[in-house]
Amino acid sequence: MKIALLGGTGDIGEGLALRWADETDHEVLIGSRDPDRAAEKAAEYERELDRRDVECTIRGFGNPEAASRGDVVVLSVPAYHVSDTIEAVADGLDSDTVLVSPAVGMKRDDDGMHYHRPSAGSVTAVAAKAAPEDVPVVGAFHNLAAGRLADLDAELGVDTLLIGDDPDAKERVRRLADAVEGLRPLDAGPLANAPEIEGLTPLMINVGRYNEGLHDLGVSFR
Amino acid sequence: MKIALLGGTGDIGEGLALRWADETDHEVLIGSRDPDRAAEKAAEYERELDRRDVECTIRGFGNPEAASRGDVVVLSVPAYHVSDTIEAVADGLDSDTVLVSPAVGMKRDDDGMHYHRPSAGSVTAVAAKAAPEDVPVVGAFHNLAAGRLADLDAELGVDTLLIGDDPDAKERVRRLADAVEGLRPLDAGPLANAPEIEGLTPLMINVGRYNEGLHDLGVSFR
Numbered sequence: 001m002k003i004a005l006l007g008g009t010g011d012i013g014e015g016l017a018l019r020w021a022d023e024t025d026h027e028v029l030i031g032s033r034d035p036d037r038a039a040e041k042a043a044e045y046e047r048e049l050d051r052r053d054v055e056c057t058i059r060g061f062g063n064p065e066a067a068s069r070g071d072v073v074v075l076s077v078p079a080y081h082v083s084d085t086i087e088a089v090a091d092g093l094d095s096d097t098v099l100v101s102p103a104v105g106m107k108r109d110d111d112g113m114h115y116h117r118p119s120a121g122s123v124t125a126v127a128a129k130a131a132p133e134d135v136p137v138v139g140a141f142h143n144l145a146a147g148r149l150a151d152l153d154a155e156l157g158v159d160t161l162l163i164g165d166d167p168d169a170k171e172r173v174r175r176l177a178d179a180v181e182g183l184r185p186l187d188a189g190p191l192a193n194a195p196e197i198e199g200l201t202p203l204m205i206n207v208g209r210y211n212e213g214l215h216d217l218g219v220s221f222r
Numbered sequence: 223m224k225i226a227l228l229g230g231t232g233d234i235g236e237g238l239a240l241r242w243a244d245e246t247d248h249e250v251l252i253g254s255r256d257p258d259r260a261a262e263k264a265a266e267y268e269r270e271l272d273r274r275d276v277e278c279t280i281r282g283f284g285n286p287e288a289a290s291r292g293d294v295v296v297l298s299v300p301a302y303h304v305s306d307t308i309e310a311v312a313d314g315l316d317s318d319t320v321l322v323s324p325a326v327g328m329k330r331d332d333d334g335m336h337y338h339r340p341s342a343g344s345v346t347a348v349a350a351k352a353a354p355e356d357v358p359v360v361g362a363f364h365n366l367a368a369g370r371l372a373d374l375d376a377e378l379g380v381d382t383l384l385i386g387d388d389p390d391a392k393e394r395v396r397r398l399a400d401a402v403e404g405l406r407p408l409d410a411g412p413l414a415n416a417p418e419i420e421g422l423t424p425l426m427i428n429v430g431r432y433n434e435g436l437h438d439l440g441v442s443f444r
Contacts, residue, residue, distance in 0.1 A: 111414040115421070157444060161429065187432040188425065192333040196425035199337070203410065203418035207383065207443050210409040220442045221429050222379060 003176070004070025006031040006063045006077060006085055009041040012102055012141060013076030015149025017045050021056045022152055024179045028058045031066030033088075038062065052152065068092025072100060072172060074141070079105035079116075079123045086130040095134040098169040101127035102141035104201040112209060113202035115195075122194035124163060136169035138162060139194050140177060140185070143201055145216035156182030158218025161197045163188050186221060225398070226292025228253040228285045228299060228307055231263040234324055234363060235298030237371025239267050243278045244374060246401045250280045253288030255310075260284065274374065290314025294322060294398060296363070301327035301338075301345045308352040317356040320391040323349035324363035326423040334431060335424035337417075344416035346385060358391035360384060361416050362399060362407070365423055367438035378404030380440025383419045385410050408443060 003020055005013040008030035021028045030045070032038035038060030045058045060066075067073045067089035077085050082103050093099065101124045105116040120126045124139035131137050140162045148154045160177050162185055164170035170187070177185035188197055200219065208215045225242055227235040230252035243250045252267070254260035260282030267280045282288075289295045289311035299307050304325050315321065323346045327338040342348045346361035353359050362384045370376045382399050384407055386392035392409070399407035410419055422441065430437045 109414075111412045112410075113418075114415075115418055161425070186429050186436070188334075188428050189432045190333045192331075193336075193425075193428050196337055196421045196428070199418045199421040200425065203383075203415075203422065204443065206410050206415050206418070207408050210411045214408070214443065217443045220444055221426065221436065221439045222442055 001071045002027045002029060002069055004029040004031055004066040004073045006066060006073060006075055006089065007081070008032065008076055009037055011076060011146045012144060012149065013074070014045070015144065015146055016074060016076065016141065017058060018048065018150055018152055019180045020176070021045065021049055021058055022054050023181060029066045029069055030058060030060040031063040032060065033063055035060065035062040064089045064092055070097065072098045072176060074100040074102065075127060076102060079103040082123055082127050083130040086127060090132050093132055093135045097135055098172050099127060099131050099135055099137045100141070100173055101137055101139050104142050104198040106202045112206040115199035115202050117195055122198050124191055124194035124198070128191055136164065136166035137191065138164035138169050138173040139191060139197065140173050142197050143204060143219055145218060148216040148218065156180070156218060157220065158182070159184045159186050159220050161186050161188040163191050163193050163197060165190050223293045224249045224251060224291055226251040226253055226288040226295045228288060228295060228297055228311065229303070230254065230298055231259055233298060233368045234366060234371065235296070236267070237366065237368055238296060238298065238363065239280065240270065240372055240374055241402045242398070243267065243271055243280055244276050245403060251288045251291055252280060252282040253285040254282065255285055257282065257284040260288070286311045286314055292319065294320045294394060296322040296324065297349060298324060301325040304345055304349050305352040308349060312354050315354055315357045319357055320394050321349060321353050321357055321359045322363070322395055323359055323361050326364050326420040328424045334428040337421035337424050339417055344420050346413055346416035346420065350413055358386065358388035359413065360386035360391050360395040361413060361419065362395050364419050365426060365441055367440060370438040370440065378402070378440060379442065380404070381406045381408050381442050383408050383410040385413050385415050385419060387412050
């Protein structure tokens with residue numbers, strides 16, 4: 001399977017790229033608005049995995065080309081770029097593609113981080129609205145700390161919550177999550193249940209801020 | 223110390239009453255709008271603890287009397303009763319009392335449970351608004367499954383998040399939470415950070431609904 005990480009040059013995209021390249025046989029494609037930047041980061045990820053004796057090929061493309069090649073396309077871009085990123089790649093998507101939305105809208109004030117809920121209800125709903133009608137959207141990977149995910153020596157031991165209205169698409173993403181050691185996928189129901197999942201991310205950041213020794217937090221339901 | 227659990231006849235109040243009576247030397251007072259019902263449940267809790275060879279005295283009162291006797295007053299009532307409960311007991315509160323708000327507003331639809339955010343920003347903010355100006359409010363115990371808390375044989379191994387603007391009041395509640403085995407109190411900052419904590423409760427219910435074998439869930443930050 002080919003996994004395209006749009007905006008895969010930073011944040012959560014880097015960690016997902018490294019983990020999937022390290023722990024699965026799937027082909028990882030890095031997308032960026034700037035194809036050169038994508039190729040550069042892809043080579044950087046390859047070098048990091050090579051240092052760990054992991055043989056793999058990671059290639060970089062412009063977002064549209066990465067998306068058209070991907071069987072699963074992860075929108076690892078900031079929340080405010082979800083819509084325009086989908087629009088830019090829509091021609092290359094079809095009903096066999098699964099779009100994955102991990103983005104969360106947040107705003108910071110003096111007290112901490114807060115969930116900035118879009119009028120569509122959630123960022124995942126924004127993605128579903130922007131996606132071509134026949135392309136299923138699954139929400140996942142909202143609550144992972146990017147730094148910890150990208151550190152292949154860091155143990156995860158955390159959960160990720162999946163939401164989606166298409167059972168087959170959700171199952172495909174569930175298997176991808178399950179392939180990452182220490183990451184437990186849990187079903188949180190239909191797309192309409194996204195807001196509470198997205199709202200967990202600013203809470204995790206607040207808990208990290210106010211408790212010494214806790215940072216790059218994940219969450220485990222138990 | 224005296225802990226008054228207003229609405230302590232059901233839901234989260236029962237679990238907190240049993241755990242504190244079991245694991246601390248604090249005096250537990252059960253409050254209810256109906257003093258007879260409070261006395262009845264207090265006797266029931268005492269009998270349950272007696273069966274476990276725990277000697278303690280739990281007494282029941284009308285909410286106003288329980289509140290005026292309590293050093294810490296927990297509003298273990300449904301979200302829509304937070305304001306009127308505070309109004310009913312306000313005369314018995316003073317600046318030495320700490321009010322604790324664990325309530326969460328939720329609404330259910332076909333997809334699952336959703337956070338029903340009050341216009342004040344959070345239920346904890348509703349409590350702070352209704353409380354007399356000199357009475358500090360601390361948000362805590364929002365994300366505990368009532369059934370598991372009330373089952374003294376059940377291990378917890380979960381976190382509870384504290385929010386508040388008065389450091390001394392927050393510390394008093396932190397110690398109370400810490401006294402419960404398997405419950406780890408974590409600081410989530412000022413009262414303004416309440417919405418994301420309250421929104422976690424419907425998410426936990428959704429995760430319990432959509433994953434076989436998971437129910438009465440708690441959450442652990444790690």
